[in-house]
Amino acid sequence: MIKVEGVTKKYPARLAVDDVSFEVANGEIVGFLGPNGAGKTTTMRMLTGYLPMNSGRIEVAGYDVATHPQEVRRRIGYLPESCPLYPEMRVDEYLRFRAELKGVRASARKAKINEVKEQCGLTEVGKRIIGQLSKGYRQRVGLADSLVHDPDLLILDEPTVGLDPYQIRQVRELIKSLADKHTILLCTHILPEVEAICERILIINEGRIVAADTEENLHKRLHACTVIEMEILAELKAATAAIAGMGGVEVRTARDLDGGWVWLELEADSSAMREELFNLAVTEGWALRELSEQEHSLEETFVQITQNQGAAQ
């Protein structure tokens, strides 16, 4: 659906996007991550043909953005970061105007507008003036606008920014429900959002793509070993010695807790070591109240990836 090859964008004072290449397949939901100012919005704008690039090539749905911008725009539903709307228009009016601009056929227009209004929960506010709507509703109007011409590709630039937690959840559910019919590129720096929605993640930092993989693989790449936490009722020294003697597990930290309990953080080769640790506890006669594998948060991975690159430069 999207094919980006060696794209570079220079602003007068700085290099915003530096030789970026990536691909997004049909039907994928891809999260596009990066710190503020990393070049996310610039990349989105080049994808939609709004900003010209200095070098490189972008193809959307088989059309070159530089030579066939009209064809590309027909197939993209784009929600810009600030969700720009006309405050003086009514919701219905605005959606009709946008549908006309995007070439939705007159016969299908009304039905299509009603459909996206329903999808985005706007049925009741159709007659309201956009300027008087809450931020959450305005965001949904923007989203409805990006859907109204049934685009193959949805590009959403921070769709949940400024929403309350309840609205965030609603918008997320909505995006998820759109996934079976559209390819989605979701640009954000809110990581739980990506964890919740996306199948694949692109991370951009200082104008370069620094990672492009599934969340799981990203974790794997960064964390070669499994970290296991364990709490047992035992004597600390004996326990660490016994565990170290097993092989395949190393004790990272060990600490005494109240009531004779010991808390251990272990580095293991694989998560299968948990069973062996359980067996060990049984044979040693330790009471066991926790034996869990530490989950890696995307946040941790993200920080590590973007900082590693900063350090390398």
Place this chain on the structure above:
Amino acid sequence: MSVFLSLFKKELQTCFLSPIAFVVIFFFWVLTGLNFWWLLVQLADGESLTMAQQQIFGGLIGFSLLVIVPLITMRLFAEERKLGTLESLLTTPLTAIELVAAKFAGSLVFYAVLWLPVVAYTAMLQRFSPSATFLFPDLGAMRAGFLGIMLVGGLYISIGLFMSSLTSNQIVAAISGFAVLSIQFFVLLFMAYTAPNPDVRTVGQYFSSYAHLLDFSRGIVDGRTVVLYLSYTAWFLFAAVKVVESKRT
């Protein structure tokens, strides 16, 4: 074409719904009223009909265009840039040409509405003309006069639109539009009427829109002037298209 029409419709709507539109309409209509009253005073004093005829589109009204037009055009692109809606417009399949054309056409219609009272005044004057065979003001001259104000207005609107395309600040758009319009207006006016050198005066008369307005309202339609206005208008609209296409941040 349908894209142009929906843009045009939206433009008219925004134009007539904005509070500034009513301020502009109010002041301009007060001005045309004053102008009409002044015309009647002059006619009562026995002013020659040719001079009076010029009064209909010239005088105060001619000068007021310098302020009125930038007030109409200031929001055209500056507001879209400020709101960020230029981005959402230009990421739909429309072209910059359609966008500029629709904004120009919308403003031109609004501008034409401003002149409606003058039609009413003309009808009134004719109704009270001393004889049925001699009507004042002359209908042919009135048609030429309307053509003139639309040509001049079209050029001024295209200049204001171009100025608005350069900035995201409506005040800057209005003031720079006003500055460009008044500089050309007054420089050419002084060249045309007060320059000591006759060659400079001739050149001034070729280009001065005030001189043209007087000509048109006397019923003189010079093909060269028409071409001059149409080509300048087209040039500024073209420049605005290029700005919209290239200035994206």
